[in-house]
Amino acid sequence: MHGTLDIRQRPEDHFLDAIRDRFPVEAEIDRTLSRKMRLRASGDVYAAHSLDSLIEGTASLIRANVGDDFTISDARWLTGGASKIQVAFELEWQDGSARRKAPMVLRMEPNESVVETSRKREFELLQALDGLVPVPPCFWVDPDGEHLPHPALIYGFAQGVTKPSDLPSQQVTGIGLNYGPKLRAPITAQFIEHMARFHRMGAELAPRLPSFDGVEVGSNASVIRLVNWWRRVWEEDRAHDEPLMTVAYDWLIANAPPIDHVSLVHGDCRAGNFLFTEHDARITAWLDWELALLGDRHQDLAWSMMDPYSHSNEEGTAQLINGMLPYDDYIAAYEKASGLTVDPARLAYYRVLCSYLSVSICLGTGYRVAKGAKTHQDIVVSWLAMISYPIMEQLRGTLKEVL
Template sequence: MMHTVPDGVEVVASRERARHLDSPPLLILDTVTGFLDEHGIGGGPLAWQRIGDGHSNVTYLIERGGESVVLRRGPRPPLPKSTHDMVREARIQQILHGHGVPVPEIIAVCEDEALLGVPFYLMGRLDGTVITDTVPAHLSPAGQRRATSEAVVDTLVALHRIDVTRGDLASLGRPEGYLRRQVERFRGLWEINTTRDLPAVDRIADWLARNLPASQAASVVHGDYRMGNLMFAPQAPAEVLAILDWEMATLGDPLADLGYLTATYSEAGSPPTPLELTEVTRSPGYLTQRQLAERYRSRTGLDLTALPWYQTLALWKAAIFCEAIHTRWQRGERPNDTVFGPSLETGVPRLLERAGRYASLAATTRR
């Protein structure tokens, strides 16, 4: 539901009102209105609605004078170094758009932190469906359920087939050494984002570092590739209109994306975790984790023997960025979060336990 008045906590009417809050707001309506004026977007008062399931970055639908845009920004500062970089995220999408990747249109980027406390960007609104806890009616028949999960894999395959040695794509990252850097970087993020001692973090990090697989290819790596970060067309057949949320994208090992997709994918009989963000795939008709992996393998020719290593990496990393959310909640930096933040007290250890199981599977597979 669109709102025309501020809620007084996350969204306030004016910069003057924001000065009187204990915690900085996420949206200041007069500031956003001025930015829209600068870029000739709509006219008159605006309406807003928070959208998406993101627990990290924040997204709002903004409507004004018959025009609709989407504003995306990071959480409240202070932010950990090299995270929530909205300027980089916008640039990545602009580059990928030029290579045929389905991404939203970037309309404007604000690098000035003085406006909302963090950089943000505006993108075009897409008329589509993001699948989370309910099955859209047009994608409900058994054939469309299968087609939906097949489209998830096929879109990932297409992303990974892009030649990353070409021009502007090469500026997105350095694929050599990607896996080692991931282990080192996230181990460091744990140390600065936790207030408790969970020995499994270092234990799994040591195992990952000792068992690094040899990367078979270099590709664009989305970093958070899952069904809930895809927008589907509003009518059958199942078709991906856009891949969303590019904050963690870089160049690296494509199996990192497949490991994350399969390790976080809900299927019948799998235990729930804090990353149960698209639970509908537990229902009949959707591909299983194993079928997703097999479809990917058949289309890329990559050897998936080491996939459990990548699944371990995925859940271990997920535990670390969920711990950062838990710590922010503990510090009172997520004042409206009454469910997700507190659930991570036990949710993070559950993710680490699942990661450990994949590590055991990987060790068994390599014998």
């Protein structure tokens, strides 16, 4: 056991090469995960970055793209973002013939994140989605940490809140989020319409996403790559083996369904991952696209239907999926908005997959990041590690349903 722990804490090339060979993933995902392991091998540890140093790096990135004619002001730490370091600031710059001023956000990796993802992919996606659904405008990216300590991007600051202002501030975003009778209906309608829109448009968006591997209708190769992504994370980060994870992986590979429609999948599609304005119940920006991929719409549906994101209605007569609608109404509303069918068998498959990747994140990466003091969010990642075994039970239950 001691040797197993050591090889993951200070991984050697042969260990990484063996995992890469066993569990092939998308090219950019491979690059991102390999970078994580190389940094870990070097003994890289978390060190708090000063606000001044991050603004210096931000200025370097902006200068490389627009020249010297810009001014940064009112820099401040931005709360939220369980896996990324975020800084808000005001930027005035010369954009061609026009002088512009706008609030901005720097979004940067810590040493290791609870989900290790690509800022390059996130940058491409936000630009591709502009005008299709509400997303923050995305301006510049530092994909390899040339200007900043770690990979980062700069996007526009979006107005809004993630939950009603009268909810307790200590509530973890998305967990049992209750919009209340006044906000629920308009937010639900927009959420489902937007989700349906980017699910329909996957094939059309694909040419604008060069860092995403292609997906072929009638093939399950992309689904197997997705399962391998989270098996690789599990093998790189876990403290010890869990037989259930092996059983689940083998079932997911053996039963991977072919893609029937290429969708853009958000990857963390749920209440709490978009901003809205309370006075008019308008969704202003979809957030946290870091786990997005080209794949199967059922993945997003299954994720949004997970128990922690649901709660009872005010009368106590029905469970509201994603805090929005009863199950049958949720499915019917999605099918009407998207023009796509929901296949119960595919949905059951992705319920297992969502549980599987949740264990990889919480029991694998959450534990490893907390143990290694790799992030500014040590309390959050410790909490994720703590809830791992209820999620393991969720995986056992979902797997039992399909066996």
